[in-house]
Amino acid sequence: MGSAWKNLPEELSEPARQLAEELRTIKDAAGLSLSELASRTHYSRASWERWLNGKRVVTEQALDALIAAVDCDGSALRALWERAVTAPGEPAEPSAQDAPAAEPVSGPASDTPVGASAGEPEEALVTGQTPEPAPVAWWRRPATLLAGAALLAALLVLVGLRAVRHDGQQRAAVVPPPTAATTSPVATASPAATTPAARPIPATPTCQAIGCDHKDPKYTGCGKDARTLHTDVIGKVVIYLRYSQTCQAAWAAITEGEPNDFATIIDSTGDSEQALIHYGYDNYSNMLNASDPTIGFHLCGHQPAGDLCTSEVFDLAAVVASTPIPIGPASPPPGTGAGAATTPATDPTTAPAPAPAAATDAPTPS
Missing domain, CATH: 1.10.260.40 (lambda repressor-like DNA-binding domains)
Structure with missing residues (x-):
């Protein structure tokens, strides 16, 4: 071989x-x-x-x-x-x-x-x-010898990584017990205590069209003018097709869900990105290039209640131009709890505004 x-x-x-x-x-x-x-x-x-x-x-x-x-x-x-x-x-x-x-x-x-x-x-x-x-x-077989050398090097790297993890576990074992300040309800509820340092969000978008392909809509600034062009409901979960006219890019979002629920945006060329809920009740996906009006987009969602895929939407820029869809986040979902793994629910990328009846026949969140 x-x-x-x-x-x-x-x-x-x-x-x-x-x-x-x-x-x-x-x-x-x-x-x-x-x-x-x-x-x-x-x-x-x-x-x-x-x-x-x-x-x-x-x-x-x-x-x-x-x-x-x-x-x-x-x-x-x-x-x-x-x-x-x-x-x-x-x-x-x-x-x-x-x-x-x-x-x-x-x-x-x-x-x-x-x-x-x-x-x-x-x-x-x-x-x-x-x-x-x-x-x-x-x-x-020179290729076999090279493959054997590569496998040996890979095993050495793997052993080194496991040794680092084992050393980290030993150090964690000698960490002093938490103080009252670190176990109080106020301390555990603080975002700074539970999430890494926030990444900066640019004042203006940093990409457009193909340059936004497979990138994060929040940290490229594309979420600032995000619009919801389509929504649908699976059980109690709501999935969204989101679009930035400035960035000419689209992405999927999901809310009202639970960990392991997900929504996937798929274009007519077959490229896709997924919004998977790691914890909390919402998340959003990376973007796909939406500058070509001949390429359509649809969503597929999954949760224990079942699976669902929406119909394709083409020429997203024309949909925005012909429909007065508001910019900005919708009302926060009912109930309380942590946000998605990457952003809070009130961020424009993960709490999209529901589309009006003219844009879609799907139900919208309350």
Whole structure:
């Protein structure tokens, strides 16, 4: 057989290369196929193929889903990710035309990866394995020797990461017990005590169209003029199609839900992004380029009450121009509790304004 993994792109920055190699090591150590990895994290096989082959740096939400799904050193992995996303030479975002078709996480349709023939192994998307005409002695196979060296290096990295985690656990064991100040209701309710330092939100949007593809609408400033173009209800969960006219980008949002409920935005080329509730009751996804009026968008939502997909909406800019849809957040959802994993419910990206009847026939939140 050929090498176990495709070679990473030469132009990849060193931090991004280290992150991709660590993701490969974690996948191999967990013994997961590409389909099993997609099923556990709720992200498509096509997305994991791009991240594992260094075509794009893995998103923060997908990284969190991986840490929750497999046994790995989350803090060390996040440190690698921070260096990768801030390093120059990060892999460029692909255009909408190059985006792979969306794939369901499970079901008969997902048995054969996009771009693979019916008889080709699923992992060929990632590994690029090719048959050889005849067996050759292992000591005459340079690729085998290189693969063995790479596997040994990967095992050493994995052992090092586990040692760091074990050392961190030992240090945590000797931390003095919490004081009354840290256990009081006021202290635990403080956002500063439960969340990391807030990332700055730009005063004006920092991207547009293809430049916004697969980026966070809040931290690019695109949430400032966000509008809700479509809503629908699954049980008690409300899913939203959100759009920024300034950024020419769209994304999904979900509220009134529970952990593991999610909404996915999918365009007519098959590209997708997911809003997964990690904790609390709401969240939003990264963006997709919505500058092409011929590309449609629809939402699919999931929760224990069932699954639902909406009809496609085309030319989002024309929908905004023809419908007086208000800008800004809707009323906060009923009840109390923590917000989504990435932003509070009153932020424009996660608490979208419900669309009027002219924009959609779906129910709107109370």
